[in-house]
Amino acid sequence: MYFFEWGCWQMHLDPEDAQKNHKTLDRKIETKRNTHYESEDDEEQAASCQCVSQTPHSRGPIYVLNDTLLEMRCGIGEAKRGLVSIITLGILLITTKSTIAAATFSLQAAGHSQNPDTASWGALFPATFFTSIAVTITWFYFRYGFRFSRLEMFTSRHLLIRFNRKTQQVYLHRPSYCGGIMTLPWKGVTSSGAGERYSIAGGVGVPLFLYWSARVTDTLHPVSVWVGKAGNNQAELRDEWEFIRRFMDEGPQSLPRPRITSHFPWPWQAFTPQFEGLTQYFRHASRGIKVGLLLIWPAFVIIGLGHWASLLLCWKPRWPKLIRQAGLPGKPVPPQTTLASYPAHIQERLRANAHLWAVRPGKRPEKKPKTGARKQT
Known part of the structure; x- marks a missing residue:
């Protein structure tokens, strides 16, 4: 706006x-x-x-x-x-979902690490992946996009x-x-x-x-x-x-x-x-x-x-x-x-x-008429 x-x-x-x-x-x-x-x-x-x-x-x-x-x-x-609000809310929605997913998989990985009989690699990779997405989007948004969101x-x-x-x-x-x-x-x-x-x-x-x-x-x-x-x-x-x-x-x-x-x-x-x-x-x-x-x-x-x-x-x-x-x-x-x-x-x-x-002083000068001689054919 x-x-x-x-x-x-x-x-x-x-x-x-x-x-x-x-x-x-x-x-x-x-x-x-x-x-x-x-x-x-x-x-x-x-x-x-x-x-x-x-x-x-x-x-x-x-x-x-x-x-x-x-x-x-x-x-x-x-x-x-x-228009900007729709894009901003879309970015915030993606960031929020990525953050929730990262937190969920992190909790699963933490629970598996306390149980030696269960491997935690299945939850550690998606936790790292979604954390990277959330951090990257958040950084780019506040670095480049927030100034445009503040326009409305x-x-x-x-x-x-x-x-x-x-x-x-x-x-x-x-x-x-x-x-x-x-x-x-x-x-x-x-x-x-x-x-x-x-x-x-x-x-x-x-x-x-x-x-x-x-x-x-x-x-x-x-x-x-x-x-x-x-x-x-x-x-x-x-x-x-x-x-x-x-x-x-x-x-x-x-x-x-x-x-x-x-x-x-x-x-x-x-x-x-x-x-x-x-x-x-x-x-x-x-x-x-x-x-x-x-x-x-x-x-x-x-x-x-x-x-x-x-x-x-x-x-x-x-x-x-x-x-x-x-x-x-x-x-x-x-x-x-x-x-x-x-x-x-x-x-x-x-x-x-x-x-x-700056406003120029005086009046606008009159345009000079174009006096170009036509070429003889």
């Missing part, structure tokens, strides 16, 4: 040696440098301040909504959550985004290996729901996208986050963004009251995300596709069970005390996350990659 956030964070921290070994690095750097200018960033921020919908509506999940706070689920890939198991149950209209700040709750908890300014955010011009894939199959450029974050790298459920069309994302914008700029009084979702891992929370952003597709799909979907329903059940297992093996995310009290009378305003908020080794790697995310 956290693959995208983990990949983005690793990309920000990609060491220089690894960059030099990448054959297409120079081309990617040049492409990145030429894709964002200050004028474009200003236009996107201005567009995000405008009203884009007369029907603000949030499809959730929303965990907190009051006069001060709006807290929602964020992250992309919620529908795919469960043994970690925070959800990625969260909290909007605080009193402090005019946005807080991100993520594990440390995905960037950690961050405090960002509300002013300066851009959104894929600000209009058709900024939409991603027409809003189909992706959640609302929020973005803070490197010139806004003061951390030498941009921050991106996917908010809420995957959309069926761009209109849903515009309604979602207008709901958030009006909450932060005007308050919740004029907004429709959404359903508040519990953090408790109910089973239906594991199955419904598989169908987010697919309502329109299912509705207009041909009869053959609908029949095919009915035939593969066991796959949806298996993924859903893996999703539920991952929810049960995770814990409810908890905000730091400073953020929980933000906006209350007499309580301090959390400081914005800056480069100095990270450990020294993280700061060093962010500085090394700062040129990748």
Whole structure:
């Protein structure tokens, strides 16, 4: 589930040696440098301040909504959550069975060794064999596989985004290996729901996208986050963004009251995300596709069970005390996350990659027309 956030964070921290070994690095750097200018960033921020919908509506999940706070689920890939859990549980099952078999044969070998008249070789070999399997799998899993299991198991149950209209700040709750908890300014955010011009894939199959450029974050790298459920069309994302914008700029009084979702891992929370952003597709799909979907329903059940297992093996995310009290009378305003908020080794790697995310000054230069003379035949 956290693959995208983990990949983005690793990309920000990609060491220089690894960059030099990448054959297409120079081309990617040049492409990145030429894709964002200050004028474009200003236009996107201005567009995000405008009203884009007369029907603000949030499809959730929303965990907190009051006069001060709006807290929602964020992250992309919620529908795919469960795949890693299934593989992890399979590995744990094999390891457990091997351990039980090794213990059983070891006890038999120990019992035979106490009786001189009975040979213990028949139990000693399988005991050694199953012990070797259990130890080998356990070592490889904790050495190479556990980091991937933690992308959806043994970690925070959800990625969260909290909007605080009193402090005019946005807080991100993520594990440390995905960037950690961050405090960002509300002013300066851009959104894929600000209009058709900024939409991603027409809003189909992706959640609302929020973005803070490197010139806004003061951390030498941009921050991106996917908010809420995957959309069926761009209109849903515009309604979602207008709901958030009006909450932060005007308050919740004029907004429709959404359903508040519990953090408790109910089973239906594991199955419904598989169908987010697919309502329109299912509705207009041909009869053959609908029949095919009915035939593969066991796959949806298996993924859903893996999703539920991952929810049960995770814990409810908890905000730091400073953020929980933000906006209350007499309580301090959390400081914005800056480069100095990270450990020294993280700061060093962010500085090394700062040129990748720097916003170019001024406007994008106009493309020169191609004036190549045709060859005479």
